[in-house]
Amino acid sequence: MAIETNGGTWVNVNSNDDKGHVNVYGSDPKKPHDESIHVNIDYNNSSFTINEKSNGVKTSTDCKCYLTTACMRHKTKKFDDNCEELTILRWFRDKFVSKEEIEHYYKTAPIIVSALNEFDNSDEIFDFIYENVVRVCVTAIKNGDYDFAYNRYKNSILTLEEQFARPMLEEKLIRVLKLEQCNKK
Numbered sequence: 001m002a003i004e005t006n007g008g009t010w011v012n013v014n015s016n017d018d019k020g021h022v023n024v025y026g027s028d029p030k031k032p033h034d035e036s037i038h039v040n041i042d043y044n045n046s047s048f049t050i051n052e053k054s055n056g057v058k059t060s061t062d063c064k065c066y067l068t069t070a071c072m073r074h075k076t077k078k079f080d081d082n083c084e085e086l087t088i089l090r091w092f093r094d095k096f097v098s099k100e101e102i103e104h105y106y107k108t109a110p111i112i113v114s115a116l117n118e119f120d121n122s123d124e125i126f127d128f129i130y131e132n133v134v135r136v137c138v139t140a141i142k143n144g145d146y147d148f149a150y151n152r153y154k155n156s157i158l159t160l161e162e163q164f165a166r167p168m169l170e171e172k173l174i175r176v177l178k179l180e181q182c183n184k185k
Contacts, residue, residue, distance in 0.1 A: 002023065002025060002028075002029050004028070008027075009024060009025065009026065010024070010025040010026075010027065010028060010029055011023070011024050011025075012025075012029070015041070019040065019041060020039075020040075020041035021038065021039070021040055021041070022038070022039040022041075023036065023037070023038050023039075024036065024037045024038075034053065034054070034055060034056060035053065035054055035055075036052070036053045037051070037052050037053075038051040038052075084138070085134050085135070085138050088138050088141050088142070089134070089137060089138065089141075091141075092137070092141050092146070092149060092150075092153075096146055096149075096150055097150070097153070101154070104157075105157055108157065108161050108165055111161075111164075111165040111168060111169065112160045112161065112164050112165050114168065115164035115165055115167070115168040116160075116164055118168075129156070129160075132156075133152060133153065133156040136149075136152055137149040137152050137153055140152065
């Protein structure tokens, strides 16, 4: 059941061990409404989607950020999307990372997360990312060592992309090419 906030927005939050949902409405959801945002969190796959409705237009965004995933896996059920680590990293991203690099990250990160989820030891890999990228960058940012934080962040993207995203994309491309050849015969 959604609860009205002081600002007139209606909010509903619910979850279980597998999934979490945050629903925000521009007006009472029991009545016809044209503005809403629904965040659906899948704890098992360390991903979430954001579904928005504005002026009758619906959009959906699939969010798989390997830094968020690392925090989710490390903190497990105590995870908060507004945790200190992600808040600091988002501030840093907005102040010190170019728009092109941010776009590249959001195109590459879902592929990296999907590839990592294929490994039996993916929790260990995400813990490694948390300890060696997230925590190290956050500490550097807190200490004002922005160059170090930027270089660690940038190198992590390039390394993970090379180790995990590229092989996965190559494998998919090979499958597509083989299917095309089979269909031509």
